[in-house]
Amino acid sequence: MLSAGELLDLTVPCDVRAPGIARAALAAAHDGGWSLDESLLVASELVTNAVRHSGCGAVHTLTVTLGRRKGNLIIAVRDPGLSGDVAEPSGGKYPGPGGWGLDIVERLSINWGTERSDGYCVWAELASEW
Amino acid sequence: MAETDAQSQSVPAEELPSFAITTDRDTDGVRLIVAGDLDLSSARELDRILDGMAPGDGERLLVDLDGVEFMDSSGLAAIVRAKRFADHNGYRMTIRYRTPQVRQILDVCGMLDYLTLED
Numbered sequence: 001m002l003s004a005g006e007l008l009d010l011t012v013p014c015d016v017r018a019p020g021i022a023r024a025a026l027a028a029a030h031d032g033g034w035s036l037d038e039s040l041l042v043a044s045e046l047v048t049n050a051v052r053h054s055g056c057g058a059v060h061t062l063t064v065t066l067g068r069r070k071g072n073l074i075i076a077v078r079d080p081g082l083s084g085d086v087a088e089p090s091g092g093k094y095p096g097p098g099g100w101g102l103d104i105v106e107r108l109s110i111n112w113g114t115e116r117s118d119g120y121c122v123w124a125e126l127a128s129e130w
Numbered sequence: 131m132a133e134t135d136a137q138s139q140s141v142p143a144e145e146l147p148s149f150a151i152t153t154d155r156d157t158d159g160v161r162l163i164v165a166g167d168l169d170l171s172s173a174r175e176l177d178r179i180l181d182g183m184a185p186g187d188g189e190r191l192l193v194d195l196d197g198v199e200f201m202d203s204s205g206l207a208a209i210v211r212a213k214r215f216a217d218h219n220g221y222r223m224t225i226r227y228r229t230p231q232v233r234q235i236l237d238v239c240g241m242l243d244y245l246t247l248e249d
Contacts, residue, residue, distance in 0.1 A: 016171040020147035023167075023200065037231045044202040048170045100203040100239050107238050 005065025005076070007031075012047070012064060014056035014079065019044045022064045026075075029066055034073040034126055038108045042124050045101035046077040054120060055083030072110060073126040081120030146171045150197075151179055159189030159221075165197030168205030176205065180212040190222035192248050201232050206239055213245060224248040 008029045012018040023040050030036050043064065050062050056079055063078040089102040105112050109124035149166035160183060164176065185191050193209060195201070209225065216223035226248045227233060236242045 017145050019169045019202065019204075020167060020171055021145075023147075037234060040200065041202055041231065041235060044169055044200075048202065048204055051170060099207055104203055104235065104238050 005063075006067050007073075008064065008066035010064045011061045013058075014051055014054070014060040014062050015058065016051065018051050018062055019047045022047045022077075025064070026066065032129070034129055039073060039075060039126055042105050042108050042126060043075050043077075045104050046075060046122050046124065049087065049101045049122065050077050050079035053083060053085045053087075054079035054081060055085075056080050068128075069125060071128045073128065074123055075126065076121055076123035078119050078121040081116060087114050087122045147200075149175070151176065153179070153183075156192075159185045159191060161192045161194055163194045163197065166199065168195075168198050168201040168208075170202075170204045173204040173208045176208045177211065180208065180215070183212070185221045190224055191216060193223065193225045194248075195225060195227040195229075195232055198227065198232055199229060201229075201235055203235070203239065206235055206241065209245065210241060222246070 008025055010022065010025045012021045022043050026039060026043050027036065030039070047062060047064060050056070056062070060080045060082075065074075065076045065078075067074045067076075087102055089106050090100065102112075105124050109126055112122070112124040115121045115123070147167035147169065149168070149172040150164075152163040154161045154163060162179065162183070166172065168176065183191055191212075193212065198205075213223050224246045233242075236245060
């Protein structure tokens with residue numbers, strides 16, 4: 001089960017601003033315990049996927065949380081899950097409409113996964129640098 | 131691909147990450163200077179400008195990413211589309227970058243060799 005967002009619990013509009021807002025908040029929450037560049041990229045990809053594929057509109061928001069699990073960083077992005085789409089990497093082929101986003105998440109994380117309950121959540125676990 | 135509501139709705143410009151594109155000419159052709167964050171909020175603008183690029187015979191298009199502080203797959207996809215278009219239309223496209231994070235995403239996505247680095 002996911003840890004609570006003890007490092008960050010952020011609500012962002014479900015539109016093109018969301019990745020930038022999430023990155024700014026993540027950078028502000030960075031305590032040196034994990035790779036900032038990798039976490040910014042993973043968060044940006046997870047949030048972008050939610051904006052592009054969740055079927056959300058102007059009235060919807062996304063929740064971005066950062067927490068720790070056994071010392072590692074968990075980045076989780078929850079969307080309204082309106083489209084019913086599932087998160088699936090392109091598998092290294094030239095990316096289709098889904099793009100490279102989840103391939104990047106897969107490469108940079110130790111684990112990633114999804115949950116469908118109270119919307120749709122995609123999370124990634126990044127190695128601690130301590 | 132059909133656009134979602136989320137992508138087509140307009141948002142206040144002051145809430146977007148900083149981003150700028152300048153077009154310039156140099157002795158080798160056209161130089162597109164990109165600065166700021168290249169993500170979902172700016173990739174479409176880059177697409178639009180790249181679509182209008184038409185280097186002359188023997189000229190190259192340089193996409194200069196030295197001023198890009200952050201790039202994700204939305205930005206990379208726009209650059210790869212431009213490279214495919216350049217290959218298809220018979221002109222050379224090169225890139226340059228300085229930020230380690232930009233190199234990282236090119237590496238992670240296997241695009242270090244596909245995108246030609248400017249000498």
